[in-house]
Amino acid sequence: MSGTTYRSPPFRAEHLGSLLRPKEFLQKRAAFEGNSLSQQELTKAEDEAIAKVVKVQKDAGLRAVTDGEYRRAVFWGTFFEELDGMTEIRNPDIEIFRPYVPDIAGFLEKGHKPGQSCLCTGKIKHTGKSTLIDQFEYMKTLVPEERWGDIKLTMIAPPWYHLRYKDGNAFPRDVYPTDEEYFYDISLAVRAELDILYAAGVRNVQFDDPNFAYFCSEKMLKGWAEDKSNTKTPEELLDAYIKCYNDSIAMHVGKMHFGLHICRGNFMGSRHFSEGGYDRIATKLFKDLNVSTYYLEYDNERAGGFEPLTHLPAHKNVILGVITSKFPELEDKEKMKERLFAAADIIAQGVGQTREQALDRMGVSPQCGFASHEEGNLLGWEDMEKKLQLVRSIADDVWPGQA
Numbered sequence: 001m002s003g004t005t006y007r008s009p010p011f012r013a014e015h016l017g018s019l020l021r022p023k024e025f026l027q028k029r030a031a032f033e034g035n036s037l038s039q040q041e042l043t044k045a046e047d048e049a050i051a052k053v054v055k056v057q058k059d060a061g062l063r064a065v066t067d068g069e070y071r072r073a074v075f076w077g078t079f080f081e082e083l084d085g086m087t088e089i090r091n092p093d094i095e096i097f098r099p100y101v102p103d104i105a106g107f108l109e110k111g112h113k114p115g116q117s118c119l120c121t122g123k124i125k126h127t128g129k130s131t132l133i134d135q136f137e138y139m140k141t142l143v144p145e146e147r148w149g150d151i152k153l154t155m156i157a158p159p160w161y162h163l164r165y166k167d168g169n170a171f172p173r174d175v176y177p178t179d180e181e182y183f184y185d186i187s188l189a190v191r192a193e194l195d196i197l198y199a200a201g202v203r204n205v206q207f208d209d210p211n212f213a214y215f216c217s218e219k220m221l222k223g224w225a226e227d228k229s230n231t232k233t234p235e236e237l238l239d240a241y242i243k244c245y246n247d248s249i250a251m252h253v254g255k256m257h258f259g260l261h262i263c264r265g266n267f268m269g270s271r272h273f274s275e276g277g278y279d280r281i282a283t284k285l286f287k288d289l290n291v292s293t294y295y296l297e298y299d300n301e302r303a304g305g306f307e308p309l310t311h312l313p314a315h316k317n318v319i320l321g322v323i324t325s326k327f328p329e330l331e332d333k334e335k336m337k338e339r340l341f342a343a344a345d346i347i348a349q350g351v352g353q354t355r356e357q358a359l360d361r362m363g364v365s366p367q368c369g370f371a372s373h374e375e376g377n378l379l380g381w382e383d384m385e386k387k388l389q390l391v392r393s394i395a396d397d398v399w400p401g402q403a
Helices: 023-033 039-059 102-109 133-140 145-150 179-200 218-226 234-249 282-288 307-311 333-351 355-359 381-398
Strands: 084-090 116-125 153-156 204-209 257-262 293-297 317-323 362-366
Touching (some): 153 179, 317 333
Parallel strands (some): 293 317
């Protein structure tokens, strides 16, 4: 990957993509799901709600605007479900899942099981029709043409539907003899998607990936060691996931800005799933993965300290999620600025830079989205607005005059 630092995007003040849905919009989506509202009426409601939330972002002074993921019920959308060779399954058998993977464990702890998943059932291939293009095309109508490249499009992690399944359950062995062949076809499908998006003007992509955070979880690693059906070590699987990413974006690195958000869980009721600092994955994550920017959760102690940031190469960016999107309490601005400076000192130390040089590769954001699932987190619309305004205010203090 090029040693050139990618800037604008990312911006000094960012958010992670998903935003609270207005109540009236959720009512209309429920009516659609109950067959009392047409697709045309739902699309109109989506358009109106998106226009409203884009205005909120603009009013807060944010450049990397999104559609709030309003056309998705959950953050990962329908990319995998629409690929040839992938099949959505409802009420899957719990026996196919690794019970110690944090999101699955989270369901089981509450006496639930996943109501939906997606399995490979044949050779994976992109159909040639993007599931994301319409989302971007509508956003273009709300933003001046010279800002189309600022629009942030969130995408699900290329290896997403894999870690949750017990070894041998993610795909049929007569279709893919190895993980590597399965991952490579996924990477070709992502490339095809990026081709379509690039042609439409997408230049700012953020991958959302809970799996990487799971490799930081002591509970998961203990469960992995006890599961004798595993044929790879966690380190080997982490390498395979990084390669899948790199193969997926290989044709577009340098033409598009790629960021990675490592998510620790953002389920109904503001629940998180995984805990543990980035120490276990930092070296490989920062040095081997060919993205330009890392959006990291740092809103509380479950993310550990800033020390892993010493491994951040001198040409890469980090956006620190020091503001929580899970609860309404507003953080103390001066304390958040102090945290940014503390992180900058550690980043600088890792590559022999000054604090100012490190700050030039940094930004600030909420730690996660406000509504990774359409139900949203435990805070209100005005709380969300205040959080976004706080992010902007912190950025204006630390990086005056910069977007």
